[in-house]
Amino acid sequence: MSLKAKLQEDLKSSMKNKDTVKKSVVTLIRASIKQHEVDNRVELDDDAIIDIISKQLKQRRDALDEFKKADREDLVSETEAEIEVLKEYLPQQLSEEELNQIVKDTISEVEATSMKDMGKIMSAIKPKIKGRADGKLVNELVKKNLQ
Structure with a gap:
């Protein structure tokens, strides 16, 4: 349906x-x-x-x-x-641990090294988490992993 x-x-x-x-x-x-x-x-x-x-x-x-x-x-x-x-109408939401793993994997995929690469990382992550995670949380996790 x-x-x-x-x-x-x-x-x-x-x-x-x-x-x-x-x-x-x-x-x-x-x-x-x-x-x-x-x-x-x-x-x-x-x-x-x-x-x-x-x-x-x-x-x-x-x-x-x-x-x-x-x-x-x-x-x-x-x-x-x-x-x-x-x-109820969104796909199953990702846990923070799953999300953190996706962020780490994406950072290594795009070979990001600093906050200057934030846009590149976010654009690579977006299709992977579409509708399954809050963008604000993803943003915070990316910042935390880049420090």
């Missing part, structure tokens, strides 16, 4: 079960997909849909940090619930 079909089925079931959080998140994902397809006149495959979901997950995580700083517990709990729903 394609990701698009799964989103359609989950929307139906969340409406039947009156799961408002899941319904709103799935609706936003589907709207983003539709917007992208209309704007670019393309039919998105699962990889492109994963990119859209990853972007939405990143937005929620950034918002979560801001809500915590502002001490808005109502928005924190709602955003955490939305993050959990978004994670």
Whole structure:
């Protein structure tokens, strides 16, 4: 079953079960997909849909940090619930150990020696971790391994 079909089925079931959080998140994902397809006149495959979901997950995580700083517990709990729903549609996330190993392997592959090679490393890592890791964490691990 394609990701698009799964989103359609989950929307139906969340409406039947009156799961408002899941319904709103799935609706936003589907709207983003539709917007992208209309704007670019393309039919998105699962990889492109994963990119859209990853972007939405990143937005929620950034918002979560801001809500915590502002001490808005109502928005924190709602955003955490939305993050959990978004994670359902992404591939299994890599552990920090697995991610660290990928970073080390990539650094040796591209023969990086300093922070000047950061862009080269990140562009080599991106396809390996697509949708399976947070870019901010990857960035921190690369910096740590280059020191």
